[in-house]
Amino acid sequence: GWAMGLLAFFAAVILVVRLSLVFHFLPGIPREFYTNEQRMKEVRELAGPLPVCSNNSYQLPSLYMFYTGGKAHCINDTGGGGAKNQYQFWNYGRYLHEQPFYYVLSYPASGFEYHRLGTGHECWTRQESGLQIVSRLYLRTNEWHHHAKEGDQLVLTAELTNRNPYTLQFDPMKPVVWMAFMNHKEGPLRERIFPVEVRGIPRKLDPGESAKVSVHLSVPELAGSHRLGIAAREKALPYTFQSNWIRLEVE
Known part of the structure; x- marks a missing residue:
């Protein structure tokens, strides 16, 4: 009935947008959308098999998991004190808790190594291990x-x-x-x-x-x-x- 038709419509919209990001045919989409996949794959090369962690950003781990299939997490609860967010359902903090992980920042910080990616993006990284993840x-x-x-x-x-x-x-x-x-x-x-x-x-x-x-x-x-x-x-x-x-x- 109408419910199945509505579901098919939204599925078609998602498919068209996804194909546009792959083949670059939809006008008006910022170039940033087209560089996200390359950027995340470069981060994956830096991180290797380690899960990736960002600070104060849900965008990087979401993009990283979407484009690479690797595990990623945001160290901060940016919702603040228990507000609902996607990571309460995924619980990827368990992949970082007292385990080695690759920390990726979008700003300079002491003890982090600087990288300029092929897309022009900058990031600062370091490997961590054995730390408690207390974000929740x-x-x-x-x-x-x-x-x-x-x-x-x-x-x-x-x-x-x-x-x-x-x-x-x-x-x-x-x-x-x-x-x-x-x-x-x-x-x-x-x-x-x-x-x-x-x-x-x-x-x-x-x-x-x-x-x-x-x-x-x-x-x-x-x-x-x-x-x-x-x-x-x-x-x-x-x-x-x-x-x-x-x-x-x-x-």
Whole structure:
């Protein structure tokens, strides 16, 4: 009936667009679409058999898996603190957790090797191994709105949940590093990144397990209304955004 006809129509549209990307016959499509396949294949040559990981981008892993068939992942939960995204269904973090992987950035970073691809794209890469992937370690504060003065010591009660499909181990001698991102909500954009301490973290969290923790931070000297997010870093990996947004009014 009409449902099958509609399904056939959308299938035809997808087929035409896909063929246009292969044979370059559809006008008006940016040249970038035509270079994605070549770019991803060059990245595959650099990575070899290792899974690929990007930072703060879902586009690269999606393109990489589409054009090469290899495994790829985004180290960040860019949805923020548990928002639904495609990687919650794919769970490709398990291919990187404590395993060798090839890290690909689109910007320069210390300790990364520079590459200029044949397509003209630039990337910075390095191989990692033995790192915990904590991108789905979520922190939920019990209260979302706080008032404080500059320099105050603020303590937030919270719940820490491991939503990764594997157990996370926490070594007190090598703790996960926590940072806060604070964005000014009114007037010109001002941002502060500063360390915070999360206390009460157990030695391990199994998949789906939660623990009561407390977040300790010193309020920066930045008066106004702010959005505050908290992030974690394991060893050499960049910070990932893993908490709910907190409204912080600083006097």
